[in-house]
Amino acid sequence: MKILVCVKQVPDTTEIKIDPVTNTLIRAGVPSIVNPFDACALEVAARVKDVTPDTEITVLSMGPMQAKEALTECLSVGADKAYLCSDRAFGGSDTLATSYILASAIAAIEEKEGKFDLILSGKQAIDGDTGQVGPEIAAHMGLAQVTYASEVSVHGEDVIVKRESDQGYDIISVRKPALVTVVKTAFDPRFPTLKSKMAARKVPIQVITADDIPNIDLSRCGLKGSPTKVKKTFTPVRNKTCVKIAGEEAAVSAAKLVGMLADAKVL
Amino acid sequence: MQFEEYRNLWVFVETEENTAKSVGYELLSPGRVLADKMGGKLVAVVIGGNVKDVAEKTIDYGADEVILVEGDEYFNYSTDAYSYAMKTLVEKYKPSTILIGATNNGRDLGPKMACDLNTGLTADCTMLDYDTETGNMIWTRPAFGGNLMAMILCPDNRPQLGTVRPGIFKKPEPVTGKIGTMIYEDIHIAPENIRTKLLDRIKEVAEAVNLEEAEIIVSGGRGVGSPEGFEIIRRLAEELNATVGASRAVVDAGWMPHAHQVGQTGKTVSPKLYIACGISGAIQHSAGITGSDCIVAINKDEEAPIFDVADYGIVGDLFTVIPELIKEIQKLNA
Numbered sequence: 128m129k130i131l132v133c134v135k136q137v138p139d140t141t142e143i144k145i146d147p148v149t150n151t152l153i154r155a156g157v158p159s160i161v162n163p164f165d166a167c168a169l170e171v172a173a174r175v176k177d178v179t180p181d182t183e184i185t186v187l188s189m190g191p192m193q194a195k196e197a198l199t200e201c202l203s204v205g206a207d208k209a210y211l212c213s214d215r216a217f218g219g220s221d222t223l224a225t226s227y228i229l230a231s232a233i234a235a236i237e238e239k240e241g242k243f244d245l246i247l248s249g250k251q252a253i254d255g256d257t258g259q260v261g262p263e264i265a266a267h268m269g270l271a272q273v274t275y276a277s278e279v280s281v282h283g284e285d286v287i288v289k290r291e292s293d294q295g296y297d298i299i300s301v302r303k304p305a306l307v308t309v310v311k312t313a314f315d316p317r318f319p320t321l322k323s324k325m326a327a328r329k330v331p332i333q334v335i336t337a338d339d340i341p342n343i344d345l346s347r348c349g350l351k352g353s354p355t356k357v358k359k360t361f362t363p364v365r366n367k368t369c370v371k372i373a374g375e376e377a378a379v380s381a382a383k384l385v386g387m388l389a390d391a392k393v394l
Numbered sequence: 395m396q397f398e399e400y401r402n403l404w405v406f407v408e409t410e411e412n413t414a415k416s417v418g419y420e421l422l423s424p425g426r427v428l429a430d431k432m433g434g435k436l437v438a439v440v441i442g443g444n445v446k447d448v449a450e451k452t453i454d455y456g457a458d459e460v461i462l463v464e465g466d467e468y469f470n471y472s473t474d475a476y477s478y479a480m481k482t483l484v485e486k487y488k489p490s491t492i493l494i495g496a497t498n499n500g501r502d503l504g505p506k507m508a509c510d511l512n513t514g515l516t517a518d519c520t521m522l523d524y525d526t527e528t529g530n531m532i533w534t535r536p537a538f539g540g541n542l543m544a545m546i547l548c549p550d551n552r553p554q555l556g557t558v559r560p561g562i563f564k565k566p567e568p569v570t571g572k573i574g575t576m577i578y579e580d581i582h583i584a585p586e587n588i589r590t591k592l593l594d595r596i597k598e599v600a601e602a603v604n605l606e607e608a609e610i611i612v613s614g615g616r617g618v619g620s621p622e623g624f625e626i627i628r629r630l631a632e633e634l635n636a637t638v639g640a641s642r643a644v645v646d647a648g649w650m651p652h653a654h655q656v657g658q659t660g661k662t663v664s665p666k667l668y669i670a671c672g673i674s675g676a677i678q679h680s681a682g683i684t685g686s687d688c689i690v691a692i693n694k695d696e697e698a699p700i701f702d703v704a705d706y707g708i709v710g711d712l713f714t715v716i717p718e719l720i721k722e723i724q725k726l727n728a
Contacts, residue, residue: 138538140538140539140541140678141539141676141678143538143539143541145541152538152541152542221514222505222508222515222517223508223509223512223513223514223515226505226509253538253539254537254538255537256517256518256535256536256537256538256539256658257517257518258501258505258517258518259501259504259505259508259515259517260505261505262473262502262505262506262509263505263506263508263509265506266505266506266508266509266510267509271473271474271589271590272473272502272506273473273590274498274501274502275498275502287593290498291498291652292498292595293410293415293497293498293653294595294597294653295595295596295597296595296596297592297594297595297596298592298593298594298595298596299590299591299592299593300590300591300593301589301590301591302589305589311646313648353514354512354513354514354548354550354551355514355515355516355546355547355548356546356547356548356549357544357545357546358532358545358546358547359544359545360537360542360543360544360545361542361543361545362541362542362543363536363540363542363543363681363684367689367702367703367704367705369691369701369702369704369705369706369707370705370706370707371696371701371706371707371708371709372706372707372708372709372710373696373708373709373710374709375710377710377711377714377715377717377718378718378721380708380710380715380718381708381715381718381719381721381722382718382722384690384706384708384719384722385719385722385723385725385726387706388667388688388690388706389726391688393666393667393687393688394634394667394723394726
């Protein structure tokens with residue numbers, strides 16, 4: 128069984144601060160991490176491998192050379208092989224262009240290594256928060272898709288997915304090959320060991336450039352291949368004047384608050 | 395691409411088991427404004443098992459026209475059936491813009507449609523506008539966990555697609571007896587072409603959690619301390635007839651089910667009153683509550699960022715403040 132996990136290296140958005148003077152994001156010093164949802168997707172793959180040991184897990188990312196660090200991290204927690212899609216021609220891609228490039232790269236990898244039975248990714252990346260690249264890869268490749276999976280298991284030719292819904296969850300079956308996107312799972316991704324870290328460093332990361340993908344249509348890549356354009360970005364203004372009750376006994380604070388809410392006709 | 399051919403604004407009204415998701419109706423509010431701006435019709439697209447009543451309701455909620463697709467294969471959502479129906483409709487009618495509720499199903503359908511139609515999709519929008527000069531939608535959405543807002547255009551492709559967060563817009567006031575056109579489209583897909591099979595549906599949310607439509611929400615964060623600590627949050631919520639919400643930290647820790655999560659990665663809410671108890675107010679959380687009419691924060695830490703988005707705040711221990719609050723509310727209602 129062959130599983131591909133698509134991962135993205137992202138800034139740790141929980142560490143991002145806003146510059147109070149310029150009101151812009153401070154990106155300097157923000158650590159780069161493997162997108163947490165993608166780490167869950169990799170853990171899902173690793174758990175399939177735990178029960179089906181002849182499973183091979185390949186990880187694929189797109190980004191600058193720096194993203195190799197994220198791939199090496201994946202290699203230390205279950206992945207066997209790693210590819211990085213990196214080319215200037217790919218820069219500035221929106222989700223449609225990114226998914227086209229990744230789908231083309233996957234086809235090139237499959238040409239060499241055989242077809243994947245299952246492609247996994249996180250439900251979304253925590254920087255863009257779009258959740259589109261996974262399903263769009265499926266659409267470009269003509270694969271069935273199941274999104275928002277919290278559990279995935281493989282039974283012969285069927286993949287059984289527990290999918291989050293508004294009221295609870297649905298159990299969905301789909302035939303291999305398919306693409307599944309993964310939410311924050313109930314289980315945490317495994318930690319690397321010293322030994323697995325050392326071993327990961329020895330695995331070469333194979334870089335795929337535009338030249339390595341036969342028949343790629345460059346007019347569908349990068350900025351010019353992107354139907355959506357970012358017009359501008361801004362930091363949301365959230366400065367309200369808060370009427371703060373401080374240094375009072377709980378009973379006094381509560382009475383004051385309820386009084387004010389009643390006056391404002393909120394209560 | 396001949397843009398003049400692409401007219402009208404569509405709202406995809408999602409149904410499941412013959413019931414419409416609320417966000418479909420909500421989107422008819424901005425849909426009306428945008429359709430008028432573009433000088434086109436507001437068209438609701440209703441797909442489902444047996445959903446004629448939903449289609450009729452969209453007319454009451456302001457649609458000029460509704461396109462109805464019915465069939466057993468649409469009783470529950472599947473990517474294959476729904477995207478096939480939408481592609482067939484779009485190719486026939488050529489809408490300029492399609493709004494889709496950003497539910498799990500909407501966010502599953504949108505990307506598939508974007509690929510099928512080779513066009514741009516903007517995810518999870520919180521503000522919508524239309525530029526009458528260029529004919530472009532201006533989609534505004536949060537990114538970086540709510541730290542940054544981005545305005546996105548899709549200038550060279552049609553239709554322009556966007557998913558919109560539930561809970562951002564209020565449902566229009568229904569007008570009964572309004573006249574609209576209902577168009578039946580007979581679109582079917584062979585069962586073998588639906589590659590996913592729904593084996594089972596588990597409804598595990600014991601209490602109804604409808605944060606998006608709640609008038610009052612009482613939410614707890616890490617400051618609540620433990621799953622048992624939520625008892626006091628529940629008591630206050632009961633007193634106010636409110637729905638219980640939770641921060642991401644609390645859901646991640648397993649103290650509360652995911653269905654209660656408010657914030658960028660949970661639900662966006664717009665109640666009349668939002669009471670945040672023991673929530674520090676990371677941007678990821680506040681991004682989901684700024685649509686509330688009134689925000690009250692109770693927090694020990696005077697410097698907690700939640701006070702930056704709150705209208706009223708009490709600096710204090712929630713375990714001593716909330717019991718007093720309950721007493722005061724009882725007095726008020728007595």
